[in-house]
Amino acid sequence: xxxxLKRLGGAVLxxxxxxxxxxxxxxxxxxxxxxxxxxxxxxxxxxxxARTQYxxxxxxxxxxxxxxxxxxxxxxxxxxxxxLPVSQALLERAEPTLMLAVLAVGIAALIGVPCGMAAAIWxxxxxxxxxxxxxxxxxxxxxxxxxxxxxxxxxxxxxxxPASGYGDPDSPLSERVQHLVLxxxxxxxxxxxLIIRFTRASMLDILGEDYVRTARAKGLPEHTVMxxxxxxxxxxxxxxxxxxxxxxxxxxxxxxxxxxxxxxxGNLVVRAVLRRDYPVIQGTLLVIAAVxxxxxxxxDLLYTVVDPRIRLEAK
Amino acid sequence: MKPWQAVLLRLFSRKVVLASAVLLTLVVAIATVFPxxxxxxxxxxxxxxxxxxxxxxxxxxxxxxxxxxxLRIVHGARYSLLIGGLTAAGAVLLGTLMGMLAGxxxxxxxxLMRLVDAMMSFPDILLGIALVSILGASxxxxxxxxxxxxxxxxxxxxxxxxxxxxxxxxxxxxxxLGVRTHLILWRHVLPNxxxxxxxxxxxxxxxAILAEAGLSFLGVGVPPDIPTWGxxxxxxxxxxxxxxxxxxxPGLAIVFTALSLQMLGDGVRDLLDPKLKKAS
Numbered sequence: 001x002x003x004x005l006k007r008l009g010g011a012v013l014x015x016x017x018x019x020x021x022x023x024x025x026x027x028x029x030x031x032x033x034x035x036x037x038x039x040x041x042x043x044x045x046x047x048x049x050a051r052t053q054y055x056x057x058x059x060x061x062x063x064x065x066x067x068x069x070x071x072x073x074x075x076x077x078x079x080x081x082x083x084l085p086v087s088q089a090l091l092e093r094a095e096p097t098l099m100l101a102v103l104a105v106g107i108a109a110l111i112g113v114p115c116g117m118a119a120a121i122w123x124x125x126x127x128x129x130x131x132x133x134x135x136x137x138x139x140x141x142x143x144x145x146x147x148x149x150x151x152x153x154x155x156x157x158x159x160x161x162p163a164s165g166y167g168d169p170d171s172p173l174s175e176r177v178q179h180l181v182l183x184x185x186x187x188x189x190x191x192x193x194l195i196i197r198f199t200r201a202s203m204l205d206i207l208g209e210d211y212v213r214t215a216r217a218k219g220l221p222e223h224t225v226m227x228x229x230x231x232x233x234x235x236x237x238x239x240x241x242x243x244x245x246x247x248x249x250x251x252x253x254x255x256x257x258x259x260x261x262x263x264x265x266g267n268l269v270v271r272a273v274l275r276r277d278y279p280v281i282q283g284t285l286l287v288i289a290a291v292x293x294x295x296x297x298x299x300d301l302l303y304t305v306v307d308p309r310i311r312l313e314a315k
Numbered sequence: 316m317k318p319w320q321a322v323l324l325r326l327f328s329r330k331v332v333l334a335s336a337v338l339l340t341l342v343v344a345i346a347t348v349f350p351x352x353x354x355x356x357x358x359x360x361x362x363x364x365x366x367x368x369x370x371x372x373x374x375x376x377x378x379x380x381x382x383x384x385x386l387r388i389v390h391g392a393r394y395s396l397l398i399g400g401l402t403a404a405g406a407v408l409l410g411t412l413m414g415m416l417a418g419x420x421x422x423x424x425x426x427l428m429r430l431v432d433a434m435m436s437f438p439d440i441l442l443g444i445a446l447v448s449i450l451g452a453s454x455x456x457x458x459x460x461x462x463x464x465x466x467x468x469x470x471x472x473x474x475x476x477x478x479x480x481x482x483x484x485x486x487x488x489x490x491x492l493g494v495r496t497h498l499i500l501w502r503h504v505l506p507n508x509x510x511x512x513x514x515x516x517x518x519x520x521x522x523a524i525l526a527e528a529g530l531s532f533l534g535v536g537v538p539p540d541i542p543t544w545g546x547x548x549x550x551x552x553x554x555x556x557x558x559x560x561x562x563x564x565p566g567l568a569i570v571f572t573a574l575s576l577q578m579l580g581d582g583v584r585d586l587l588d589p590k591l592k593k594a595s
Contacts, residue, residue: 010429013429014429014433014436017430017432018433018436018437025445025446026445028449132581133331136578136581137570137574139521139573140521140569140573140574140577141566141569141570141573142525142528142529142532142548142566142569142570144528144529144532144548145548145566148552148562149563149566152555152556156556248438249438251437251441252438252439252440252441254440254441254533255440255529255532258532258533266441269441269444270444273444273445273535274448274534274535285437285441288437288441289433289436289437292436292437293436
């Protein structure tokens with residue numbers, strides 16, 4: 001119980017720091033959103049009025065207090081440019097990003113887990129070394145560059161998939177998924193590199209355990225040892241990494257979203273940054289970081305259920 | 316044989332590591348030497364030669380302004396390597412300091428590490444975008460932003476190693492002998508951090524080159540008139556359908572450099588990690 005409370009307290013503290021960081025980041029930025037919003041024609045009086053209207057004339061600590069007060073009531077604020085509440089703007093953009101993230105992690109897992117297992121089982125072999133090199137290659141390719149290549153190949157030359165956009169919001173799901181195939185492939189391929197390395201490492205960790213030696217010594221067939229003793233235990237950290245990859249991808253997809261012109265969360269942030277739309281930047285960054293913190297917390301708490309040793313160690 | 320010779324020999328016993336080291340040396344050598352021996356201007360515009368396919372005169376073709384792509388890749392190498400190298404050095408310096416303080420002094424541990432947690436809960440590229448937009452897009456600001464992005468990563472690794480080192484017998488012995496804390500950190504802790512930090516250095520070097528390209532692509536990176544590999548790709552997006560080489564070759568330069576750096580880092584890790592030695 002103390003462990004859970006401590007962990008929860010840590011997460012709340014991190015979130016508070018995140019809020020401060022997000023606020024500081026936006027307010028340190030050069031450029032005035034009101035001037036951008038009103039354009040060249042605005043008079044000094046107009047600008048002053050608008051600043052008062054959006055509360056930008058108040059001292060920074062007051063602005064921060066007001067923002068946090070609103071947050072406590074679940075209100076992320078109002079976009080300066082979109083004429084929408086930030087929460088609604090986020091919700092409208094959530095679908096492409098979430099679907100893209102889930103598809104990409106799925107692809108990464110389908111490639112990464114079996115490859116990593118194979119590399120661990122036949123460690124030191126030529127195949128292992130080749131797989132490790134391929135994994136390293138995945139971490140060396142710029143995502144937008146791979147995206148451009150896939151567009152050239154599968155959209156321009158072959159015409160199999162659309163090159164950009166997300167289709168009509170009312171279009172059937174299958175059509176929207178079509179638009180996600182190439183971006184998901186980009187992110188899936190690149191992230192599978194991490195999954196291969198991680199799967200291999202956690203399998204090797206377990207292979208060194210005493211109970212694996214025992215299982216072999218009592219004459220169990222090798223595949224039973226691998227599936228029942230090694231894979232089962234290695235799966236916990238692997239699933240963790242898949243979860244964290246998913247969490248980091250919400251918002252981490254920004255470059256890929258731009259390449260494929262997907263109307264997702266990343267796209268929302270980039271536009272907001274370019275226009276100094278403070279409430280949108282603050283709200284989106286906060287939500288993205290909060291999602292990551294909570295997924296992290298959930299995984300830690302799940303660990304204590306799965307493996308009681310962790311709870312004991314923390315005491 | 317001197318100890319360092321033995322270490323190098325073991326490091327290069329893996330052929331991929333040797334090949335990576337050779338490739339990197341070549342890239343660095345060409346990037347530094349070429350501008351001294353040739354005064355060909357990478358910015359020379361020649362509209363009559365625009366968007367020519369790779370040929371004997373233009374090995375990697377020409378871009379939308381008729382500039383030679385290969386020449387720009389060679390000159391771009393200086394900027395891309397500069398950004399990667401300085402970012403990695405900066406992040407490693409700051410991160411090592413932060414991680415050592417957090418790992419060695421219990422009182423500093425919680426506040427520093429919560430800050431690290433908070434910074435790492437943003438995806439790298441998002442934090443980079445936000446920081447560059449604050450600092451303003453310039454060569455130095457992109458580096459500064461990337462240093463801030465990668466410092467927490469180093470701090471986490473260094474803290475973990477320091478926590479282990481702090482409990483080791485020779486540190487205890489030094490403490491018992493009355494060696495002052497800053498000397499313990501400098502003489503006993505820091506030298507033992509060299510291997511994990513070196514690994515981080517090579518990896519961040521590679522990530523920073525990739526991140527710079529990503530930021531430039533989004534339009535919040537290095538100004539387009541400076542030829543980094545990233546700005547080259549970003550600048551040629553419009554002509555990518557007709558002249559794919561304008562994008563392909565700078566990208567390949569990034570891939571090969573980043574890959575070599577990571578291979579080298581991996582080699583160093585294998586060499587210095589006693590746990591891996593046992594397992595293999």
